[in-house]
Amino acid sequence: PIATGEVLHSAQPLVTHPSRSLFHEVCYRCLKRKAGKGDDSRGDCYFCSDACREHAEGFHGIQKKVDWSLLDDHCSSRGLKYPYMVRRLACMVISGDVGADCLDILQPAQLHQGTLIEMEEEFELLKSTFRKAGFQEELTTFLTKQWYINILARIRVNAFRIELVASSYEDLLSSAVASVTCDASVGNAVYMLPSFYNHDCDPNTHIVWLENADAKLKTLRDIDEGEELRICYIDTSMDVNARQKILTEGFGFQCRCQRCLSGD
Numbered sequence: 449p450i451a452t453g454e455v456l457h458s459a460q461p462l463v464t465h466p467s468r469s470l471f472h473e474v475c476y477r478c479l480k481r482k483a484g485k486g487d488d489s490r491g492d493c494y495f496c497s498d499a500c501r502e503h504a505e506g507f508h509g510i511q512k513k514v515d516w517s518l519l520d521d522h523c524s525s526r527g528l529k530y531p532y533m534v535r536r537l538a539c540m541v542i543s544g545d546v547g548a549d550c551l552d553i554l555q556p557a558q559l560h561q562g563t564l565i566e567m568e569e570e571f572e573l574l575k576s577t578f579r580k581a582g583f584q585e586e587l588t589t590f591l592t593k594q595w596y597i598n599i600l601a602r603i604r605v606n607a608f609r610i611e612l613v614a615s616s617y618e619d620l621l622s623s624a625v626a627s628v629t630c631d632a633s634v635g636n637a638v639y640m641l642p643s644f645y646n647h648d649c650d651p652n653t654h655i656v657w658l659e660n661a662d663a664k665l666k667t668l669r670d671i672d673e674g675e676e677l678r679i680c681y682i683d684t685s686m687d688v689n690a691r692q693k694i695l696t697e698g699f700g701f702q703c704r705c706q707r708c709l710s711g712d
C-alpha cells in the first residue's frame with residue numbers, strides 16, 4: 449500500500465503558457481511567479497532564470513521574429529488561451545525542440561462542428577502569420593489544418609490549469625489579490641504521464657504545483673496494490689448533474705466513476 453500524502457512522481461511540462469492577466473508576472477517557460485514588483489520588462493517576456501531563458505531559446509527565438517498582433521486580437525476578443533499553446537508548439541517544432549507528432553499519443557477531445565469551424569479560422573491566422581513573417585515553406589509544412597485540429601483536440605482534454613501552492617505569506621497575499629482581480633491560475637500546461645490519469649469525482653490522488661509548472665502527483669488517501677490512480681479534473685463540490693454537464697461539455701465524456709454511478 450501507498451500512504452496518504454506521498455508524492456508518487458514529478459513531471460515536467462511538454463508545453464506551457466502563462467495566463468493572459470499574469471503574462472508579465474510569471475516565467476514565460478516554467479510559470480514561476482516573479483519575486484517582487486516593478487520590473488521593467490513590460491515589453492518582453494519574463495524569464496525567472498538563465499536556465500529557463502536558455503530552455504526557451506528555441507521557441508522564443510522563432511516567436512520573436514513574428515508580428516502576433518492579429519492572433520493576439522483574435523484570442524483576446526474571444527477569451528481564448530489554447531491557441532497560444534498551439535503557437536508555442538508550432539515554434540518548438542520549427543526550432544527543432546520537438547517533433548510535430550509529439551502529442552499524438554495523447555487522447556484527443558471529441559469536437560463539435562462549431563468548434564471545428566472556429567479552429568479552422570485560428571489555423572488560417574497562425575499559418576498566414578508565419579507566411580507573412582517570411583518563413584520558408586519547408587519549415588512550416590507540418591502546419592496543416594489537420595495538425596492544428598489534432599493538437600488543439602489534445603490540448604483541450606489534457607491541459608492542466610495551474611494554480612501554484614503559496615509558499616510564503618507574501619505569495620499568499622499576492623495570490624489572494626490575483627484571485628480577486630483576475631485569474632487565480634498562473635497558466636496552463638500539458639504533460640506526458642499525467643495525461644494518462646483518468647478522472648474520478650472522488651479521486652485517490654491529486655496533482656500539486658509548488659513554485660512552478662513541475663507537477664507532483666500526491667496521494668489523497670492510502671492506496672492498495674492494484675488500485676487505479678485517478679485524479680479529479682473539476683471541482684468535486686458540485687452535484688452530480690453539474691459535474692456531468694461540465695465533463696460532457698468541457699471534456700467530451702460522460703463520467704462513469706463510482707460516485708456518479710451512485711448518483712451522489
Ligand SMILES: C[S@@+](CC[C@H](N)C(=O)[O-])C[C@H]1O[C@@H](n2cnc3c(N)ncnc32)[C@H](O)[C@@H]1O
Pocket residue numbers: 554555557605606643644645646647648699700701702703704705
Ligand atoms: C486525460 S485522458 C485520460 C487518459 C485516457 N483514458 C487514455 O487512455 O489516454 C481523458 C479521457 O479519458 C476518458 N476518461 C477519463 N476519466 C473518465 C471517467 N471517469 N469516465 C469515463 N471516461 C473517462 C475520457 O475518454 C477522457 O476524454
